Structures are given as C-alpha cells and as structure tokens.
Amino acid sequence: xxxxxxxAIRKARQGKKGIDKNxxxxxxxxxxxxxxxxxxxxxxxxxxKSKTYSVTIKSEEHSEQIAFQETEYxxxxxxxxxxxxxxxxxxxxxxxYDVATSSGLIGMELQGAMxxxxxNLKFFAMVWSRA
Numbered sequence: 001x002x003x004x005x006x007x008a009i010r011k012a013r014q015g016k017k018g019i020d021k022n023x024x025x026x027x028x029x030x031x032x033x034x035x036x037x038x039x040x041x042x043x044x045x046x047x048x049k050s051k052t053y054s055v056t057i058k059s060e061e062h063s064e065q066i067a068f069q070e071t072e073y074x075x076x077x078x079x080x081x082x083x084x085x086x087x088x089x090x091x092x093x094x095x096x097y098d099v100a101t102s103s104g105l106i107g108m109e110l111q112g113a114m115x116x117x118x119x120n121l122k123f124f125a126m127v128w129s130r131a
Contacts, residue, residue: 006033014054022062026054091115 008027015023029051034044044051058066068074091097097115100108 006030006037008053022059023057024054025057026052028052087119091119095119 006029009030010028012026012028013023014026015021017023031044031048031051034040034048034051037044095115095118097112101111102108
C-alpha cells in the first residue's frame with residue numbers, strides 16, 4: 001500500500017478471524033520519510049514515533065448490508081421509518097411500554113396489547129373529533 005507515494009514497510013492483520021468483529025489490515029510507514037514528505041500536513045504529527053493506516057475488512061454480512069442499503073427499496077422504506085419510530089416513542093415514553101409491569105410472557109403480551117389498544121383508541125378519538 002502507498003500513502004502519499006511512500007510504500008508501507010510492514011503490514012499486519014488485526015482482530016481474530018471468525019468472531020463478531022471485523023478484521024483490519026494495518027499498514028506501518030517509515031516515520032523518517034513522513035518527516036520530509038510534502039504531504040505531511042494533516043497526515044503526520046510532529047514528534048510521532050510511528051505512522052499507521054488501517055483498512056477494515058468487511059465481513060460477508062456487512063458487505064450484503066451495504067449493498068442492500070444502496071437499493072431503491074431500502075431508500076423508499078427508510079423515508080417511512082420516522083412514522084413508525086414516532087409511534088414506538090409514543091408507546092415507550094407516553095404509555096410506559098419500555099418497562100414490564102408484570103412477569104411472564106402472558107403478562108407481557110397482555111400489557112403490550114393493552115398499551116397498543118390504548119394508543120389506537122387515542123388516535124381514533126382524535127380522528128373522529130376532527131370529522
């Protein structure tokens with residue numbers, strides 16, 4: 001790898017293979033060359049003992065997600081997301097949906113159903129009052 005025309009003197013791979021975090025290739029450069037480089041502004045800090053540059057190696061899942069985010073379908077759906085997030089926020093902050101008041105799955109399902117029902121009733125009351 002070249003940085004401002006200078007070749008890296010060493011390359012190392014950071015991170016473990018096959019775990020949740022991405023690996024990165026780290027390139028090491030000769031600081032003596034950096035001291036005299038015409039492009040050192042913003043690249044080399046005076047007094048540094050080393051100069052490295054890291055490039056993240058994206059996993060297959062990340063690469064697929066990046067490709068998906070470039071599609072028209074994703075862009076269209078992301079424009080609608082604010083409506084859903086506003087409703088979720090109202091449920092959590094306005095009606096206490098963020099904390100379970102009962103234990104067990106059945107109690108939590110019942111709490112969720114009641115909170116959603118209350119928010120929908122409030123919405124319908126608002127719509128009917130306008131008509």
